[in-house]
Amino acid sequence: MLIQIIIFIFGLMIGSFLNVVIYRIPNEQSITFGRSYCPNCETQLKYYDLIPVVSFLWTTGQCRYCEEKISWQYPVVELLTAFLFLGLYLKFSLTVKLGVLMLLISLLIASSIIDLQLQIIPNKITYFGIIIGLIFSLIFNYISIKLALLGLLIPAGFLLLIAVITKGGMGIGDVKFAAMIGTFIGPKLTLLGIFLGSLLGSIIALFLLLAGKKTRKSKLPFGPLIALGTIIMIFYGQVIIDWYLRLIM
Template sequence: MQYPAVTWLVAALLFVYGLVFGSFANVIAYRVPRRESVVWPRSHCVHCHHTLAWWELVPVLSWLALRGRCRKCRTPIAVRYPLLELLTGVLFASAWWQGHTIAQVVVWALFWLYIMMAVGTDLTAMIVPNVLSLPAAVIFLCASGLTHIQSWPNAAMGLVVGFAMVLLVRLLSGGRMGLGDAKLYLAVGAMLGPWLSLLSFVLAALFGSVIGLGLRLAGKLKAGQLVPFVPFIALGVIVTAWYGHALLRVYMQLVGW
């Protein structure tokens, strides 16, 4: 028997853990592309190098309390930092409903952390470092198969299909699609399987096209300007993980399968 109060309590705890891990994802996003240690030195303002006090490191709340500015030099702190923390919290909470066992919940939470790290590094430096993507491919292939999120054949096929489809787009686009995006899809494919991976990439392209067009019309994006694509991949993966099977059923009904 499942008790609603316990269900929501666990989801709330996962949300809080997600906020904390989202803060760590921000550290990874800034330091890893620069090949800096993620442990030392302590968190500091990247402009005036003021070492942050503990109360300046509380996810989301510190940014709100400081009104989005460094306490010392008053330099604006990008809104993407609290947004990434908040989204990681939401995704950690969603892992509770995605996983049917404790092991699956943990794997989904770690997968969302990886996706948010990739979003952060892409927004910061427009790369997905190999030190993140390649170990993640192995980790999530094994985790997906061992916890039965996907069958072993489905996880392996998803890994191959995910990488191959983005690599093909990279080749057809003359290199405008980053190779890091293809490596990111190694882990995505292992977790979603081949069909849902394909759906997530279609959605990512759709989100990218719509938002990109909006930015062009608003004068915020110049013709030929490169933009980070991993945030759109993340949107596609999130929607697919939550609603992918339902979307596929609707599509099959529309085409008469």
């Protein structure tokens, strides 16, 4: 039980760091230097303002200094990261794969929130992810470098083709995002993740259309859907593939 608690708290801390990444990367600020401050009153935050989830609940979601409302995004990202890390541990236990997938999921969460807010996926994240994904495959060999390279090229090539055919229906950021995911989990799971994400996106879009929240023209950001599909594939990919093979045979 102790190890689960440690993993969960580690997830909260990484989630807290991801909130910094999400805020600072689009603003061209340093991720590693400079203390955190309130974006509204610019007061430097103390260590007790930075405890994941707890600080948010303690101050009932307000800045302690200027009482500006703090976005729900902060505790949500922290809890999401913590629960996903715990899930990864329960599935993969203490293996190299656990560490690698924790990194991938962190990149997916940061990219998705930035995409939701600004409709971009920063190159800083995708290029970093692609390089690290390839290096990790070489060092740890949890997937072969051949699979990592195919993962880099095939799903991205597929999305690039769609981008060309639809003339900008898909951003080039999504293409790089798929390339990054592929270097971590290979071409098969990445393609299935993209497919699943698109499927879920269509279902969500249909519900929003029926509820009158969206028009046929307004489009959902694709990055978070790819991320969602990928996370489902990381946890249930093999189960889904086995189920599908039984279905068609």
